[in-house]
Every structure is written in structure tokens, then in C-alpha cells.
Amino acid sequence: MTCDGTVHGRGIRKSFGSKTVLQNIDLDIASGEICCIIGPSGSGKSTLLRCVNGLETVDLGVLKVNGEHFGYYETDTAFHALSRKRLAEQRTKVGIVFQQFNLFPNMTARDNIMAGPVLVKHGDKQQASEQAQQLLASVGLSGFGGHYPAQLSGGQQQRVAIARALAMDPQIMLFDEPTSALDPEKVGEVLAVMKDLAQKGMTMIVVTHEMGFAREVADTLLFMDEGCIVERGDAREVLAHPKERRTQAFLERVL
Numbered sequence: 262m263t264c265d266g267t268v269h270g271r272g273i274r275k276s277f278g279s280k281t282v283l284q285n286i287d288l289d290i291a292s293g294e295i296c297c298i299i300g301p302s303g304s305g306k307s308t309l310l311r312c313v314n315g316l317e318t319v320d321l322g323v324l325k326v327n328g329e330h331f332g333y334y335e336t337d338t339a340f341h342a343l344s345r346k347r348l349a350e351q352r353t354k355v356g357i358v359f360q361q362f363n364l365f366p367n368m369t370a371r372d373n374i375m376a377g378p379v380l381v382k383h384g385d386k387q388q389a390s391e392q393a394q395q396l397l398a399s400v401g402l403s404g405f406g407g408h409y410p411a412q413l414s415g416g417q418q419q420r421v422a423i424a425r426a427l428a429m430d431p432q433i434m435l436f437d438e439p440t441s442a443l444d445p446e447k448v449g450e451v452l453a454v455m456k457d458l459a460q461k462g463m464t465m466i467v468v469t470h471e472m473g474f475a476r477e478v479a480d481t482l483l484f485m486d487e488g489c490i491v492e493r494g495d496a497r498e499v500l501a502h503p504k505e506r507r508t509q510a511f512l513e514r515v516l
């Protein structure tokens with residue numbers, strides 16, 4: 262049995278100071294599953310993604326990513342976490358794409374994509390360059406390797422950001438409102454790249470307000486509110502027939 266591309270969480274809790282941001286979160290994402298997360302601002306969506314990517318550690322509960330514990334409590338006193346080195350290795354297998362692209366502004370698109378393989382994985386430069394070229398082509402930006410972020414539109418920058426994440430050969434891709442900062446006419450080109458990735462079998466967790474994407478591409482949908490998963494299920498079923506009052510009210514606002 263392979264655990265690659267899976268996420269398993271039980272009873273996850275996360276607080277910042279006295280504020281509990283995630284409460285009793287259970288997650289089961291299968292290999293190749295596309296899971297969309299929706300919910301109002303401040304409900305904990307980004308924090309949950311950051312835990313799955315190892316940018317944050319959970320305070321309580323079990324979190325396994327790609328079959329490996331990112332942290333868990335067995336008792337109230339014993340926290341088990343990966344060593345720093347192992348966590349760094351594991352983190353390379355979980356790609357993340359943010360709302361604000363976060364490209365290195367002083368590097369070309371090609372160098373942005375090569376940075377992980379060369380600087381983090383100490384890979385061969387020539388090989389990384391060829392891979393960058395292939396990735397640029399796969400996101401529809403073949404001729405743009407020499408462009409700097411400022412010379413690219415938002416939609417192009419976000420596609421470079423996706424290519425950069427893919428360059429690390431991740432088993433899971435996380436997207437945190439990847440189209441929210443884009444002009445409306447650029448949203449489609451980014452969603453098309455994500456859809457392509459989904460069809461290739463990548464495990465994806467996508468925080469989004471794009472209900473059309475969720476309906477068309479997602480297998481499962483989670484609705485979060487105030488740090489909890491309020492409702493979950495088959496994406497089309499939840500969107501068409503939300504059971505919880507809070508989900509209904511949220512969908513009425515955004516649809």
C-alpha cells in the first residue's frame with residue numbers, strides 16, 4: 262500500500278495565543294483526490310493549509326501527510342514531531358501556491374522555477390533548466406523563461422508560481438485562493454492549469470471562492486466556519502443541497 266499523496270488528520274487543534282483557530286479538525290484526503298475548502302474570511306482555511314505544508318505545527322491531534330507524522334500528541338505531555346531535517350525533506354513533497362504569487366522579484370521566471378531544485382535539492386543545473394523549460398511549456402508560458410515577474414501579468418505570474426511548486430516534484434499541491442488577486446479575465450487561464458493538474462492525478466487541496474471550479478473539478482468539498490469543518494461531502498452534492506444552515510447562508514452569499 263502506498264500512502265503517497267494522502268493527508269490524514271484527527272482532532273487537529275491550533276491556537277495563536279489564546280485564540281483557537283482550528284478545532285477538532287478531521288481530514289481524509291486520498292491519493293489523487295481534489296478537495297476544495299470554502300468558508301468565510303478568518304475561518305482557518307489558510308492555517309489548515311499551512312499545517313498540511315508544515316509551515317505551522319498543530320497543537321493537538323494527529324496529522325499525517327504522505328503517510329508520515331507531521332506531529333501528534335499521544336498524551337497531553339508528549340509531542341512527537343519530525344526532526345527539522347526530515348520535516349524539511351517532507352515539506353518539499355507538498356507544494357503550495359499563494360494568493361499573492363510570491364515569486365522572487367529579482368529572478369527570471371526560469372530562475373524562479375529552478376531555485377528549488379538547485380538551491381534546496383542541490384540538483385544539476387542543466388537538468389533543472391531543462392525541467393523548467395518543460396514546466397513553462399506545461400503552464401502555457403514557453404517563451405517567457407527570461408521574463409522577470411514585473412514583466413508578467415498576474416495570471417502569468419501565478420502560472421509560474423505553479424510551475425515553481427511543481428519543480429520540486431510534490432505529491433500534494435495546496436492552493437490558497439490562487440485566483441483571488443487576479444483580474445477577472447486572468448482567472449480562467451490559472452484555473453485551466455489547475456484543472457490540467459487535477460486530470461493528471463495530482464492530490465490537491467484548493468481553498469477557493471470559485472464555485473464553478475469546485476463544482477466541475479472537486480471530488481470533495483469542505484465548508485469551514487470559526488475553525489471547524491461544519492459540512493463536508495461530495496462537492497456537487499454539498500453545493501446543490503447544503504445541509505447545514507451556515508453552509509446554506511454562505512453559499513447564498515457567494516453563488
Ligand code: ADP
Nearest residue numbers: 277280282300301302303304305306307308309
Ligand atoms: P482564512 O484563511 O479562513 O481567512 P486564517 O487561517 O488566515 O483564515 O486565519 C484564521 C484566524 O487565525 C484569523 O482570526 C487570523 O487572524 C488568525 N491568525 C492566522 N495566522 C495567525 C498568526 N500567525 N498569529 C495570530 N493569529 C493568526
Ligand code: MG
Nearest residue numbers: 306307308437
Ligand atoms: Mg486565507
